[in-house]
Amino acid sequence: xxxxxxxxxxxxxxxxxxxxxxxxxxxxxxxxxxxxxxxxxxxxxxxxxxxxxxxxxxxxxxxxxxxxxxxxxxxxxxxxxxxxxxxxxxxxxxxxxxxxxxxxxxxxxxxxxxxxxxxxxxxxxxxxxxxxxxxxxxxxxxxxxxxxxxxxxxxxxxxxxxxxxxxxxxxxxxxxxxxxxxxxxxxxxxxxxxxxxxxxxxxxxxxxxxxxxxxxxxxxxxxxxxxxxxxxxxxxxxxxxxxxxxxxxxxxxxxxxxxxxxxxxxxxxxxxxxxxxxxxxxxxxxxxxxxxxxxxxxxxxxxxxxxxxxxxxxxxxxxxxxxxxxxxxxxxxxxxxxxxxxxxxxxxxxxxxxxxxxxxxxxxxxxxxxxxxxxxxxxxxxxxxx
Amino acid sequence: xxxxxxxxxxxxxxxxxxxxxxxxxxxxxxxxxxxxxxxxxxxxxxxxxxxxxxxxxxxxxxxxxxxxxxxxxxxxxxxxxxxxxxxxxxxxxxxxxxxxxxxxxxxxxxxxxxxxxxxxxxxxxxxxxxxxxxxxxxxxxxxxxxxxxxxxxxxxxxxxxxxxxxxxxxxxxxxxxxxxxxxxxxxxxxxxxxxxxxxxxxxxxxxxxxxxxxxxxxxxxxxxxxxxxxxxxxxxxxxxxxxxxxxxxxxxxxxxxxxxxxxxxxxxxxxxxxxxxxxxxxxxxxxxxxxxxxxxxxxxxxxxxxxxxxxxxxxxxxxxxxxxxxxxxxxxxxxxxxxxxxxxxxxxxxxxxxxxxxxxxxxxxxxxxxxxxxxxxxxxxxxxxx
Numbered sequence: 001x002x003x004x005x006x007x008x009x010x011x012x013x014x015x016x017x018x019x020x021x022x023x024x025x026x027x028x029x030x031x032x033x034x035x036x037x038x039x040x041x042x043x044x045x046x047x048x049x050x051x052x053x054x055x056x057x058x059x060x061x062x063x064x065x066x067x068x069x070x071x072x073x074x075x076x077x078x079x080x081x082x083x084x085x086x087x088x089x090x091x092x093x094x095x096x097x098x099x100x101x102x103x104x105x106x107x108x109x110x111x112x113x114x115x116x117x118x119x120x121x122x123x124x125x126x127x128x129x130x131x132x133x134x135x136x137x138x139x140x141x142x143x144x145x146x147x148x149x150x151x152x153x154x155x156x157x158x159x160x161x162x163x164x165x166x167x168x169x170x171x172x173x174x175x176x177x178x179x180x181x182x183x184x185x186x187x188x189x190x191x192x193x194x195x196x197x198x199x200x201x202x203x204x205x206x207x208x209x210x211x212x213x214x215x216x217x218x219x220x221x222x223x224x225x226x227x228x229x230x231x232x233x234x235x236x237x238x239x240x241x242x243x244x245x246x247x248x249x250x251x252x253x254x255x256x257x258x259x260x261x262x263x264x265x266x267x268x269x270x271x272x273x274x275x276x277x278x279x280x281x282x283x284x285x286x287x288x289x290x291x292x293x294x295x296x297x298x299x300x301x302x303x304x305x306x307x308x309x310x311x312x313x314x315x316x317x318x319x320x321x322x323x324x325x326x327x328x329x330x331x332x333x334x335x336x337x338x339x340x341x342x343x344x345x346x347x348x349x350x351x352x353x354x355x356x357x358x359x360x361x362x363x364x365x366x367x368x369x370x371x372x373x374x375x376x377x378x379x380x381x382x383x384x385x386x
Numbered sequence: 387x388x389x390x391x392x393x394x395x396x397x398x399x400x401x402x403x404x405x406x407x408x409x410x411x412x413x414x415x416x417x418x419x420x421x422x423x424x425x426x427x428x429x430x431x432x433x434x435x436x437x438x439x440x441x442x443x444x445x446x447x448x449x450x451x452x453x454x455x456x457x458x459x460x461x462x463x464x465x466x467x468x469x470x471x472x473x474x475x476x477x478x479x480x481x482x483x484x485x486x487x488x489x490x491x492x493x494x495x496x497x498x499x500x501x502x503x504x505x506x507x508x509x510x511x512x513x514x515x516x517x518x519x520x521x522x523x524x525x526x527x528x529x530x531x532x533x534x535x536x537x538x539x540x541x542x543x544x545x546x547x548x549x550x551x552x553x554x555x556x557x558x559x560x561x562x563x564x565x566x567x568x569x570x571x572x573x574x575x576x577x578x579x580x581x582x583x584x585x586x587x588x589x590x591x592x593x594x595x596x597x598x599x600x601x602x603x604x605x606x607x608x609x610x611x612x613x614x615x616x617x618x619x620x621x622x623x624x625x626x627x628x629x630x631x632x633x634x635x636x637x638x639x640x641x642x643x644x645x646x647x648x649x650x651x652x653x654x655x656x657x658x659x660x661x662x663x664x665x666x667x668x669x670x671x672x673x674x675x676x677x678x679x680x681x682x683x684x685x686x687x688x689x690x691x692x693x694x695x696x697x698x699x700x701x702x703x704x705x706x707x708x709x710x711x712x713x714x715x716x717x718x719x720x721x722x723x724x725x726x727x728x729x730x731x732x733x734x735x736x737x738x739x740x741x742x743x744x745x746x747x748x749x750x751x752x753x754x755x756x757x758x759x760x761x762x763x764x765x766x767x768x769x770x771x772x
Contacts, residue, residue, distance in 0.1 A: 001400075001622075001623065001630070003401025003402060003404060004398075005397065005398065006397075006398040007395070007396075007398065008394060009393070011391065011392075011393045012391065012392040012393065013391055014387075014390050014391070014642070014643065015388065015389025015390060016389060017389075018389060207622075207623040207627070208627075209607055209610065209623075209627045210604065210607050210634060213603025213607060214600055216599075216603065217599025217603050221599060224595065225595070236593075237595075240593065241594075241595045244387070244596045253639075256400070257630075
């Protein structure tokens with residue numbers, strides 16, 4: 001286990017009706033609130049009205065219309081409001097996109113230049129407005145970490161940034177808010193959670209047993225409860241476990257003590273940047289192909305663990321057979337959840353594979369992945385996804 | 387999963403040499419430090435000298451000699467120093483006893499009456515001095531939570547208290563500091579960790595799957611690494627996983643969403659209060675007897691989970707057989723770690739069983755345990771421990 005510093009200080013208000021705590025939570029930071037949300041589903045399902053009613057003693061400014069892959073233009077709009085209105089606290093109501101967007105707005109509020117700078121270079125993030133979230137989708141874990149991903153479609157770029165100061169002060173996580181999600185969002189959100197787990201699970205460091213057991217437990221949670229949530233959208237136990245898994249998957253618990261770069265996210269980010277697809281769908285498509293591509297004498301034992309401890313397969317004498325069974329099971333699982341499992345199914349061809357592969361390796365991070373990947377590797381993985 | 391609020395905001399500096407961060411950590415709170423420690427082992431193993439050297443620019447006041455079951459008299463001494471010297475921050479260097487003692491000192495510093503009041507009634511805890519810890523024993527999890535247990539031998543009382551404000555601001559967790567522990571402390575510490583896990587794992591609420599998977603993962607960690615640490619005291623991987631497990635077992639991760647009272651701790655606290663025995667040893671003795679006592683049609687499925695998911699036993703047609711195999715395996719495990727597994731082995735007879743049982747149920751908490759226990763139940767469990 002490598003050295004690490006762990007801190008997950010977000011106050012998590014988890015469960016039915018926890019939104020009632022919002023006034024008390026926001027009160028600590030001030031009265032001028034920038035409320036950020038997405039395409040308007042919170043107006044249909046009543047969360048918008050509930051929040052407005054609860055916060056009637058606050059001065060609310062609104063920024064709606066945050067995109068599924070949130071764009072820098074939207075960030076800029078939010079920053080302008082913060083600067084012009086002296087906002088005290090940013091309240092994100094939505095999924096990871098809305099929360100990510102809110103984080104960069106909260107940082108941009110104290111940054112003198114253009115907000116794209118602090119996306120390109122997290123080191124430029126200085127003071128940050130306090131961020132509070134109301135979660136409506138179990139997926140990114142953004143409600144309990146300091147990460148944010150923003151797209152700049154003009155540049156075909158989708159970049160991750162982050163700061164400890166981006167960690168939300170508090171998050172309201174009410175599983176009932178996810179009852180009304182379209183099935184594909186439940187499935188894609190689960191694929192996103194699972195991908196976060198894999199990114200930490202498959203690392204060179206082998207002595208972080210606690211973290212690996214947590215990872216396996218969260219994978220089992222996703223595999224158990226996503227099908228239930230798809231069949232019975234208002235099954236509270238399923239929604240609660242998926243929502244809690246999303247926060248646990250990316251708050252540092254699984255990655256602490258296991259350094260190294262991620263593998264599938266940098267590849268998928270290129271797909272989203274070029275084609276604006278749903279992040280979780282891209283991850284579901286890429287992950288099994290990446291797994292098959294990196295399966296080797298060096299990695300096979302980890303895939304055997306995955307097969308035994310997550311899928312419950314019996315040990316057998318053929319390690320590769322077991323590893324491939326586990327990878328096949330994952331692909332079948334995503335398919336059974338209704339996720340399109342090839343790029344061609346979502347209208348993506350080979351036209352930009354060369355360019356996407358070049359961009360995916362541009363910053364050099366993939367050299368530090370579980371299995372180092374160069375441009376040719378990424379091209380082959382993406383081609384396998386067609 | 388029941389509603390909950392989760393917050394584990396301690397900054398955890400985990401790994402080799404992390405004590406180097408101590409000046410930076412303490413700096414944020416002030417220059418006047420009350421350094422609290424136990425029986426002097428930190429003077430033998432060099433941690434005392436390292437800390438003093440690192441903190442040579444601070445004004446250090448010392449309180450040594452904290453007992454294994456820390457006593458209210460020692461708390462009072464610490465409070466007096468805090469009040470007389472206007473201490474800025476309390477630095478606990480030691481295991482759970484030292485940290486628990488430091489918490490009540492930090493709370494007592496702002497309390498006008500006698501510190502035993504805030505042990506008897508956590509609601510009286512107001513402002514609290516910032517607490518920073520350097521952990522030297524993997525056991526209580528006190529380094530990452532707001533709990534403290536203090537003994538008043540004059541009254542034969544050992545009581546738990548707690549406050550969110552008792553949660554340490556930061557903890558330095560260096561697994562190497564546990565290399566020199568006597569074997570029985572490694573074993574008893576592991577029994578303490580496992581007991582914390584059981585207290586959350588065995589609860590009436592059944593839908594908290596994430597929490598239960600985490601619990602099983604931590605139990606497997608203890609079962610895997612305690613024997614390694616006993617055989618090779620300086621095995622870093624073993625020490626690191628045990629130490630991280632201790633923090634994870636009682637920082638809210640396992641208990642969130644699973645309300646209800648604990649079972650074995652209230653019983654063991656009476657043993658410690660009457661006989662001043664090692665807490666972890668008492669827990670190891672009580673736990674398997676409690677398990678056998680509560681095994682019934684209502685609880686057997688949970689014990690089957692314990693057998694399958696923790697011990698890896700194959701499913702069979704006889705649930706009770708599997709449940710008993712799991713309980714026997716636990717008792718054998720403790721025995722194999724060198725823990726005396728009967729009260730008579732540690733010189734305890736039946737003389738106070740009546741009185742201990744009466745005290746254990748006095749505050750009524752055991753009515754809300756996984757299986758409610760009354761005085762007769764506790765008497766029978768303690769008798770089974772003889």
